Amino acid sequence: MNEEIQSASPHAFPQAQIDGVYRAIRERRDVRHFKPGPLEAGQLERFIAAAHNGPSVGLMQPWRFIRIASPALRAQIHQLVDDERKLTAEALGQRAEEFMRLKVEGILACAEVLVVGLIDRRERFVFGRRTMPEMDLASASCAIQNFWLAARAEGIGAGWVSLFDPQRLREVCGMPEGSQPIAVLCVGRVEEFYRAPMLELERWDQRMPVQQILYEDSWGAQQQIV
Amino acid sequence: MNEEIQSASPHAFPQAQIDGVYRAIRERRDVRHFKPGPLEAGQLERFIAAAHNGPSVGLMQPWRFIRIASPALRAQIHQLVDDERKLTAEALGQRAEEFMRLKVEGILACAEVLVVGLIDRRERFVFGRRTMPEMDLASASCAIQNFWLAARAEGIGAGWVSLFDPQRLREVCGMPEGSQPIAVLCVGRVEEFYRAPMLELERWDQRMPVQQILYEDSWGAQQQIV
Numbered sequence: 001m002n003e004e005i006q007s008a009s010p011h012a013f014p015q016a017q018i019d020g021v022y023r024a025i026r027e028r029r030d031v032r033h034f035k036p037g038p039l040e041a042g043q044l045e046r047f048i049a050a051a052h053n054g055p056s057v058g059l060m061q062p063w064r065f066i067r068i069a070s071p072a073l074r075a076q077i078h079q080l081v082d083d084e085r086k087l088t089a090e091a092l093g094q095r096a097e098e099f100m101r102l103k104v105e106g107i108l109a110c111a112e113v114l115v116v117g118l119i120d121r122r123e124r125f126v127f128g129r130r131t132m133p134e135m136d137l138a139s140a141s142c143a144i145q146n147f148w149l150a151a152r153a154e155g156i157g158a159g160w161v162s163l164f165d166p167q168r169l170r171e172v173c174g175m176p177e178g179s180q181p182i183a184v185l186c187v188g189r190v191e192e193f194y195r196a197p198m199l200e201l202e203r204w205d206q207r208m209p210v211q212q213i214l215y216e217d218s219w220g221a222q223q224q225i226v
Numbered sequence: 227m228n229e230e231i232q233s234a235s236p237h238a239f240p241q242a243q244i245d246g247v248y249r250a251i252r253e254r255r256d257v258r259h260f261k262p263g264p265l266e267a268g269q270l271e272r273f274i275a276a277a278h279n280g281p282s283v284g285l286m287q288p289w290r291f292i293r294i295a296s297p298a299l300r301a302q303i304h305q306l307v308d309d310e311r312k313l314t315a316e317a318l319g320q321r322a323e324e325f326m327r328l329k330v331e332g333i334l335a336c337a338e339v340l341v342v343g344l345i346d347r348r349e350r351f352v353f354g355r356r357t358m359p360e361m362d363l364a365s366a367s368c369a370i371q372n373f374w375l376a377a378r379a380e381g382i383g384a385g386w387v388s389l390f391d392p393q394r395l396r397e398v399c400g401m402p403e404g405s406q407p408i409a410v411l412c413v414g415r416v417e418e419f420y421r422a423p424m425l426e427l428e429r430w431d432q433r434m435p436v437q438q439i440l441y442e443d444s445w446g447a448q449q450q451i452v
Contacts, residue, residue: 009381020243141367153247155235172445218400
């Protein structure tokens with residue numbers, strides 16, 4: 001993907017900017033290993049502004065970010081993630097031990113922890129959600145992807161942890177009924193970015209060839225363009 | 227956000243690449259107005275590869291992309307989106323007329339239409355989904371955001387349409403029971419990118435100040451960093 005991209009579009013970015021976008025996409029990792037030290041001034045603000053530039057169905061902007069400043073609260077969040085880690089291991093059955101060897105979060109080591117949640121009273125928003133109310137989660141996920149890519153470009157690691165009981169996380173963060181926590185984001189400096197997704201390096205699973213995810217006209221019908 | 231970004235991280239990209247990432251994030255639009263003409267050779271492949279570089283919970287890679295090559299199938303998809311558009315207008319009540327004046331899709335005009343779906347038999351994947359099975363949608367949404375940003379960098383517009391009855395879309399695309407369509411993506415050349423989100427220009431809603439989406443330690447508690 002590093003080849004010169006020929007684009008006739010008058011709206012295409014200069015080559016170095018295009019390279020930056022593809023590089024961030026390619027080199028972003030779900031980070032669980034952090035090294036000590038705070039973010040630089042301005043970084044967290046830029047990443048959150050990037051998230052807030054995300055698309056949202058009917059412009060509903062369903063996302064809220066809770067920055068965890070209290071060490072005691074961070075410890076509580078770590079505890080409830082660790083509890084869910086054990087329950088997940090049990091649910092995994094024969095892969096339980098293998099799962100328990102994986103590092104699945106970096107909550108106590110990273111510079112910043114953010115809890116991301118969907119707002120309450122979302123049923124007010126109908127545009128693009130009448131048949132699929134879950135499009136609010138889709139929007140917030142795009143926002144988090146923006147955050148992730150911006151952080152990667154600045155050399156900062158981020159990880160999305162979804163191992164938690166939403167009700168318990170809601171309680172410790174004072175979230176109202178009807179709101180929905182979707183992520184614990186760990187953000188911070190890293191020694192290095194994994195050269196491939198960590199779960200691939202650890203042989204948890206493999207990435208599929210792109211040909212296998214692309215069909216033509218009908219599910220399962222192979223498409224020839226890639 | 228165009229100021230020089232000082233980053234001490236040895237993993238930070240060069241400035242022009244960082245600029246590219248932030249620019250794509252800032253200038254990406256949910257496009258409904260396309261101009262005629264195909265994509266260039268290689269573009270769709272690059273955008274899909276970018277999507278496939280998305281993060282996925284437990285590396286499950288739940289996304290599949292169906293490229294719509296048949297004009298008859300494209301017309302069917304347009305019809306079912308248009309049907310849902312009318313039902314949404316009814317559900318919106320007093321904003322129905324205002325909604326019906328908006329352009330909500332560009333299915334017949336764009337170069338490429340893709341239906342994005344989540345795979346069937348997702349209950350096999352437990353990692354990161356025991357308490358929140360909807361994390362598969364979150365992953366696929368991040369993948370679509372990658373696609374969107376890559377397209378923007380190359381000067382190509384993309385729009386995510388979620389106005390459809392999932393069951394009908396599943397049927398016309400031959401999708402198996404248990405799979406879930408989440409998007410009709412319209413992709414193509416544009417005369418121009420909207421200078422702000424179209425729903426903002428059309429005064430459907432306003433973007434919130436970033437201060438309002440960021441809390442500290444507790445939902446609703448104002449955070450001072452931005």
